[in-house]
Amino acid sequence: MSSHQIRFAELxxxxxxxxxADDLATARAESGVELGRLFxxxxxxxxxxxxLKQLETEPEAAAWIARAVVAEPDGVVIGYAGYHGPPDDRGMVEVGYTVDPGHRRQGYATAILAALLERAAAEPAVQVVRASISPDNEASLATIAKFGFTKIGDQWDEEDGLELVFERPASPSPTASP
Structure with a gap:
């Protein structure tokens, strides 16, 4: 769906x-990538x-949460993405991603979401992938529409306000062979 090659760098x-602490130099050295002002x-x-508070009570979440997104082969950091945490009791993970304004409308969100879905599908514990999006965020709504998400309702988020909630199976059903 997207021709962009990306990788994730741990934060x-x-x-x-x-x-x-606004210490980009230390954060860059620690992550090994050139983090920008977006961070x-x-x-x-x-x-x-x-x-950080989540990791205090749920250290196993470290493998799932936000990472820097690096566009290859140039090594340019174009945003951050990850899941809200490890799979819950029903095997659900929720994706989250942010693309730096200077890199929006270039297909990076599609590449990021494809990579997150690929990882979710590879994890046996993950059955369902969720995305919660503001009804005003037309770009993200268009992005998830490419991947077969279905609206299951809405919710009120303390930080983001009204969000539409979408889900899809982690591994879409294979299409029947002719």
């Missing part, structure tokens, strides 16, 4: 703590603070 506790804006800082 450790030390990197997230550095980002909260220290107010929304990102809210996320790093939230994820």
């Amino acid at each position: 450790s506790r030390k990197a997230m703590s550095a980002l909260l 220290v804006d107010d929304r990102a800082k809210w996320l790093w603070n939230y994820r």
